[in-house]
Amino acid sequence: MADERRDQRGTRDARDAREGVQEVGEPWGRRVRLEEADAWESLVATARRTVSEGLVVGTSGNVSVRVGDTVLVTPSGVPYDRLTPQDVTGVDLDGRQVLGALVPTSELPMHLAVYRATDAGAVVHTHAVHATAVSTLVPELPLIHYMAGALGGPVRVAPYATYGTQELAEKMLQALTDRTACLLQNHGTITYGTTLDQAYDRTAQLEWMSRLWLTASSVPGLSPTLLSEGQVAEAGERLRGYGQRG
Numbered sequence: 001m002a003d004e005r006r007d008q009r010g011t012r013d014a015r016d017a018r019e020g021v022q023e024v025g026e027p028w029g030r031r032v033r034l035e036e037a038d039a040w041e042s043l044v045a046t047a048r049r050t051v052s053e054g055l056v057v058g059t060s061g062n063v064s065v066r067v068g069d070t071v072l073v074t075p076s077g078v079p080y081d082r083l084t085p086q087d088v089t090g091v092d093l094d095g096r097q098v099l100g101a102l103v104p105t106s107e108l109p110m111h112l113a114v115y116r117a118t119d120a121g122a123v124v125h126t127h128a129v130h131a132t133a134v135s136t137l138v139p140e141l142p143l144i145h146y147m148a149g150a151l152g153g154p155v156r157v158a159p160y161a162t163y164g165t166q167e168l169a170e171k172m173l174q175a176l177t178d179r180t181a182c183l184l185q186n187h188g189t190i191t192y193g194t195t196l197d198q199a200y201d202r203t204a205q206l207e208w209m210s211r212l213w214l215t216a217s218s219v220p221g222l223s224p225t226l227l228s229e230g231q232v233a234e235a236g237e238r239l240r241g242y243g244q245r246g
Helices: 002-019 034-052 108-117 129-135 146-151 166-175 196-217 229-239
Strands: 062-067 070-073 090-092 097-100 122-126 181-184 188-193
Touching: 034 062, 034 070, 034 122, 034 196, 062 108, 070 097, 070 108, 108 122, 108 166, 108 188, 122 196, 129 181, 129 188, 129 196, 146 196, 146 229, 166 181, 181 196, 188 196
Parallel strands: none
Antiparallel strands: 062 070, 062 122, 070 090, 090 097, 122 188, 181 188
16 A cells, blocks of 8 residues: 555656646755855845845845856745745746745846846845835936946936836846946836845945935925036946955
8 A cells, every 4th residue: 555655656746747846835946055055044134134224115125146057036925034044945047946945036037137137146126215216206316426336327217117027127127238226117226246245235325325316306496416427437437446455
């Protein structure tokens, strides 16, 4: 009888493998590698930081990091404070799930589009209040501060498209041309960097500049002084050498 049950299970497993079926709670694909486990820990810490620092409410944003040809990404609809080391969620660059049992974020098309088109090592997407407000007002964030140079220049607004769609991913890529950040109209922000820390810092900088412009613009009878693209480009060159060396 036991042999019969094993044979039945073996037949079912073979059928499921052919049909791409996964039992609830069973992980996809292979085991998690050590570097992926370390990257997942950093990803979860960054995702929690977006909440604690007010860039995200609930599960409204998402974070990803690339490890080789695998993209680790926050899962859909799971509060970040509940994520554990066992919740590693990963896909390949074609979006096929290779790690974990949780469904990846619905914004996966945006993340994968960035990785395919750039040398990004990490991507952060938020619904930051001030940046999202700016996205509803102008086609690009006015040059209120020279730190725009750290993002490649004037931060553009990608026209609105439904979240989670390929259309949104394509519009986002256009807005990201020669940039490391953009606004998503009536939606939020997306930034990328070589590391999670860099991607997060760019998100925080974008939100700060958005808040600065909204604050300066709110003074009755006055308009904020803006910088020229040349001034921002010059600052961007200087910023490349900013900080400690080695």
